[in-house]
Amino acid sequence: MTVQDIRAFNRFYTNVIGALDYSRHLYAPYTLTESRVLYELAHSPRTDAIDLRTELSLDAGYLSRILNKFEQDGMIERTASHADPRRRHVTLTTRGRETATLLAERANESVGALLATVPSPDRPRLSEAMRTVRELLSDGRPPRREDVVLREPGPGDLGWVVQRNAALYAAEYGFDADYEGLVARIVADYAEDHDPEYERVWIAELDGRPVGCVMCVRDDAPGSARLRLLLVEPDARGLGIGDRLVGALVDFARGVGYRDIVLWTNDILGAARRIYQRHGFVLTAEKEHRSFGQDLNGQDWRLDLKSTSE
Known part of the structure; x- marks a missing residue:
């Protein structure tokens, strides 16, 4: 060449x-x-x-x-x-x-x-060729923060959200199939009936593949948004993806007029908790429970959008 x-x-x-x-x-x-x-x-x-x-x-x-x-x-x-x-x-x-x-x-x-x-059968070949160009011209450097793109989900991405949540939580925390069932219901409810003005999913993409996600949906309490299914692939951690995903969700929720954002998590998810704290979320309640085949300590967190500004 x-x-x-x-x-x-x-x-x-x-x-x-x-x-x-x-x-x-x-x-x-x-x-x-x-x-x-x-x-x-x-x-x-x-x-x-x-x-x-x-x-x-x-x-x-x-x-x-x-x-x-x-x-x-x-x-x-x-x-x-x-x-x-x-x-x-x-x-x-x-x-x-x-x-x-x-x-x-x-x-x-x-x-x-x-x-x-481009005919559908040729698209994977085109994607692989573009990935190859990027890898060869990157001189072997590791991925950078600016290589990550946040985008809306495309065909197949919601299925990826279910599959990766189930696989990662099983591998890292020993969660059983009950967790996959929960995630599947959350994603199915969103796919079948959501308000695009007030609800959204973000997919983090690196080198043409999804490596993270988060979901913003209406909470049962009027004026509240709920953060759900924050996930970052292990090989993409350290690039600030989780922070960007939560930041995008907070900005979206504030922009469309939500009063606050709530979320439920478990205390074993230390990295996620630190992200929530950096964005101003406050722990409001916690309770021990038995779910997904594990003994867990569930936590409720809340971010007041009316009293905070970025």
Whole structure:
């Protein structure tokens, strides 16, 4: 392979996806780089400016001009970081989230139309080829946080949520088939009847495969959301995926007007509990119980959305 081979492929692919065709309005009125910054802000809601610069390998002055433009357009808010006042914390406003969602919908429609031209039997081969390119050009480096994408579930993803919850909890905590039955009912209820304005599932994807999930559904108490089925694959842990999933859920719940978020877990799930605590959840009750073939200590946690701000 030569330099010209790679350049020829780049020209081919940018033409296929229309990256150079402004008339397609994929990113209008923003540039491709500006749209990528919006994407990162939408999927990493607790981002500091220095994090953006590092993750996107952008010149500090260039990024500053982009953020200034976004601020003038009412797309972002910048505040001092709670952890370090010298750092600037960047969050999307309601207008910014709406714009990021619109750009994502345009991109999804464009890629969906492209994928529709590929026969179903050939799609796994295409996916594997793209994964191979990424692996070879990554120079053997381990996955990075920015390689993880949060997205809505596609066909088969809800089944994956059931299968992986059952398999992981059996392997790591000895849960029996009763737990799989519980997860299956939760997922089936969501699939058959959910309100997309107030309920949502997030899938974390790394290198084309799902590696995490979380679900936001209405609780029985009016005005309350319930967090369910937070999971991160063992080989993808350490990338902040659980924190991003919970952060996305909290931002969503706050944005649609929920009063609070509640969840039920067990005290053996130490890593998950630490994530909940970082996001401001407070333990409200706990009770020992016998479930899923194990003696457990169940815990109820709650996050008051009306008295907290990010």
